[in-house]
Amino acid sequence: MKSTFAPIRLMIVAVLFWTACGTDTPAGSSSTAGADSTGMDDVTMMEEVVPVRTAPSCDIPGEVLEGNQLWLPEYDLIAVVKADDTTNDEDYGPGHRLLELYRGSDCERLFRQELKVSGSPDFPYYLGDIQYNKTSGLLGVRGFYDVYVCALADGYTLTGLTPEFRGGRESDDPQSGMIKHLEVWESYLMGYAEDFGPFAFDCGNPEDIEPLLPFAEWQDGETGEFHSMFLVPSDGEIRQAVMPYLDPETGDFQLFPLFERPQAISTNVPNSARNNRFLVLRGAGGNEAVYALDLGTRTRVNLPADVASQPTQQILE
Numbered sequence: 001m002k003s004t005f006a007p008i009r010l011m012i013v014a015v016l017f018w019t020a021c022g023t024d025t026p027a028g029s030s031s032t033a034g035a036d037s038t039g040m041d042d043v044t045m046m047e048e049v050v051p052v053r054t055a056p057s058c059d060i061p062g063e064v065l066e067g068n069q070l071w072l073p074e075y076d077l078i079a080v081v082k083a084d085d086t087t088n089d090e091d092y093g094p095g096h097r098l099l100e101l102y103r104g105s106d107c108e109r110l111f112r113q114e115l116k117v118s119g120s121p122d123f124p125y126y127l128g129d130i131q132y133n134k135t136s137g138l139l140g141v142r143g144f145y146d147v148y149v150c151a152l153a154d155g156y157t158l159t160g161l162t163p164e165f166r167g168g169r170e171s172d173d174p175q176s177g178m179i180k181h182l183e184v185w186e187s188y189l190m191g192y193a194e195d196f197g198p199f200a201f202d203c204g205n206p207e208d209i210e211p212l213l214p215f216a217e218w219q220d221g222e223t224g225e226f227h228s229m230f231l232v233p234s235d236g237e238i239r240q241a242v243m244p245y246l247d248p249e250t251g252d253f254q255l256f257p258l259f260e261r262p263q264a265i266s267t268n269v270p271n272s273a274r275n276n277r278f279l280v281l282r283g284a285g286g287n288e289a290v291y292a293l294d295l296g297t298r299t300r301v302n303l304p305a306d307v308a309s310q311p312t313q314q315i316l317e
Contacts, residue, residue: 058107063094070127071104072139075152078102079139081125087114089121096124099141099148101156111156118143119178128182128189129253138203140189142182149189151206163191163199164211166228167275171195181246181253188212188232190244192253197226198244202233215241215267216274218295227295229279234262237284241265241291243298256298263287273312280312290315 055071055078062084070079080100087095097118101111115125125148128140137153151157169177176195183190189201189209200212214228231239241258266284273279278301281291290308292301292315307315 056104056107058102058104060100060102062098063096065096065124065126068096068124068127070130070139072152073104075137076104077110077152078104078107079127079150081127081141083124087121092120092122095121097143099125099150099158101150101152111150113158115141115143115148116146116160118146120144126182128184128191130184136184136187136203138184138187138189138206140182140184140191142179142191144178147179147182147189147191147201149201149203149206149209151203154206157206159206159209161189161201161209161211163193163196164213165193165196165199165226166214166217169196180251183253185255186232190242190255192244192246195224198228198230198246200230200232200244216269216276216279216293216295218275218277220296227277227298229258229293229295231265231267232262237264237266238262239265241281241293243295245298258291258293258298258300263289263291265291276316278316280315282312 058078060069060080060082062082064080064082068081072079078101080102081096082098082100083094083096084098087097089095095117097115099113099115100109102109118125123144125141125143128142137151139150139152141148141150147161147163149159149161163179171177173195178194179191180194181192187202187204189203191199193199198214202210202212212230212232215231217226217228219226228243230242230244232242233239240262243256243258244253245256246253264283264285264287266282269279269281277294277296279293279295281293283289290303292303294301303315
């Protein structure tokens with residue numbers, strides 16, 4: 001009796017061979033039963049991968065400290081803070097206070113400005129970090145006491161700024177007020193100064209940059225640390241509550257936004273209530289929510305419904 005398995009095996013191999021070679025569906029794509037003879041209808045094509053622009057290799061003359069050269073691919077710019085012969089001091093040595101901008105595509109220098117001495121000729125300037133929105137068009141630069149912001153999309157307008165604080169600051173220690181961190185957050189410049197705490201600038205209009213003072217601030221009586229809360233405007237009464245903090249152990253800087261998304265917040269809070277550890281904010285424009293904030297821990301406090309319905313003073317008690 002002849003075996004029928006050999007012909008069956010041959011038929012299976014033939015079908016598999018025809019299936020593998022006879023389809024026009026590209027690798028990495030999936031087709032559906034509705035495909036026509038071209039094999040292209042109802043085909044989900046792979047998304048085109050846009051290559052990430054790598055930092056150009058430009059020869060920057062002078063001396064550049066680690067972290068003081070930044071590639072900004074959104075603007076095809078290389079930002080540099082450096083020292084050269086023009087800023088060398090006979091007594092103090094190199095002065096890292098030259099801000100330069102180079103075009104990445106051809107390494108041509110587009111901008112150069114010597115920044116003023118901040119603290120001492122040998123105290124360097126540093127480029128600020130850029131967080132969250134890298135297309136804000138702002139570049140921050142920090143010195144020992146001084147801050148600059150460069151509007152990259154506005155002719156490289158450079159503005160010198162002096163940090164301001166709620167209620168002022170006093171200290172006999174020359175280290176107090178030293179700028180320890182600076183970063184761009186959306187259209188705002190956020191920073192932190194030794195002993196003085198957080199500060200901020202509203203850079204929405206590069207021609208009229210204004211300090212953004214804390215809405216509320218509490219100073220820890222034991223450590224002397226300032227806990228500052230900023231209400232950052234978004235649109236009309238829509239605001240985000242932010243509490244910048246610099247970890248003294250790690251040097252990590254965090255903003256601590258207190259809302260998942262900006263909220264309509266009333267600013268009708270007496271000044272006498274803005275210097276305590278606990279603060280109550282109320283919604284505005286139809287937002288009836290009540291927000292209790294602990295400035296000491298930089299967190300919101302959950303309020304039971306029967307407590308949230310009470311007057312502010314009773315909530316605080």
